[in-house]
Amino acid sequence: MTPTLVRHHLRQSGSSGSNDPSAPAGPCGRARDWAEIQERMLVPLYEAVYDRVGVGPTTRLLGLGCGSGLALLIAAARGAQVCGVDADEGRLDLARERLTPDSAREAGDGAARATLLACGSPERAAAPEGAFNLVTAFHPVGCVSSIEGLTASLVTAAGLAERGSPVVLGGWGPVERCATASVLRVAQRLADPLRTTGGWRPSGRDDLEDLADRAGLRPDGSGRVACPFGYGDLPSAVRGLLSTGLFDAALEVTEAAQVEKELSEALHPHQRPDGTVWMANVFRYLIART
Template sequence: MAPTLSRESRLGAEGRARDWAEIQERMLVPLYETVYDRLEVDAATRLLALGCGSGLALLLAAGRGAAVTGCDSDEARLALARARLESWPASGAPRGRRARPARLLSGPPPAAVSAGEYDVITAFDPVEPVAELRPALDRVARTARRGSTVVLAGWGPPERCATSRVLRTAARLAEPRGPGAYELRLSGRDDLEDLARGAGLRPDGSGRVACPFGYPDLRSAVRGLLSTGLFDAAAAATDRHQVDKELTEALHPYRRPDGTVRMENVFRYVIART
């Protein structure tokens, strides 16, 4: 298991974005690779990533030769994505392959960017609130070329996601701020399909992918999970120290004899067509 680059506590948007990039984002690599394999992403692919985060999924697609564009409202994560993609040609491009230019856009796709430029549009971030994702999907459905592929991802069934039991801590601590303070991407059997249909897309396949969350120690696990933003409402309703304490306690059942932490999870994805 790869150690994190720094074990010091980080505060603020930049620190949390770096924790996401160094600790948490890699947990979703099996999801990214499974979808790219299924869609045969390659040098002929023009890919738009909604909620691209710090750019790991874009980097993997670029490594297959795809032309990539990413959008995200988190400026700190976007800055890390930009740094990753700018350095990739020097360190990650396969021998003999020229890197294709990448575009990174702040916020949702602006009016000047038409989904019609792309044949694959992804929404991988499983913690992006549905209320924020839905307008972007509506725009994609209106502007994408007929037959373009849209991929939506979300958590699998709670009984198949050990992390869902830990996330109950966030929901419980956020209760003083009201039932709407904590929101998790829908994870029911038909929720992703319903989200696609609601945007005018046609579901055309689905799958499940094992994405275990593994950390070298409890401190890294706490930092990684906090970087998702799922505990923000809990911290606002109580305080950061209380959240750290209760999250650490919730993680103890998943701590192994060598001190590492591992939670087995399954994520779902739906393939839809415009």
């Protein structure tokens, strides 16, 4: 299993234009921070779901909000044929680095990459062979800017899958079992609700079931998975959490230095004597059927 504790990383100069780890990251830097620091925190969720639905050589997977492709990479390592879509081109570039064979990159095989990963909505996806037989939407429901948009994407994706295929939805577990919730409230408080949408909100008990119902899907099982967030030091924790996009609304209306200061203060109670930062969390998943 991929370790969830992330040791300190110096930001690469190509990501943000600076090797200073305290320098504010731009969109490219945050995409790199997501791939290098934050994305692996959800590996226990990915693996639990793949074990539950039996991902293997016969799986044709469509990942919605695939980010920088770690969940797809894990599925591909199990033999699955994978395809992903995401709205963030920066994260997709990193996914292409992970998922495109070295030989194809050297040959400049853009066509092969285009069939594997697409920027935008699910209709741009193409199943490697035939229809998909698994759809995943691991991005937590409480972290998307538009439930209507996510619902529409699920409806479209379900139409690309074989009838009866599992559609897996991911989300935060109960607030009282998610230590990171207290930290994410900083994003909620700093964001001006009159000027922004999106950001983080606490999860409701039936969020995933309600989303499945909106998309015309039939619930067929669920589970909970421990996903602790672990960082080598406080700067890495700040960078990792800022890379999630949950603080973007706050950054639109508050200076970056102020957001980072308040985020650091919220993280202090979770810092251990050795400098590492640990937060216990529980995530939920729902398996629905088309």
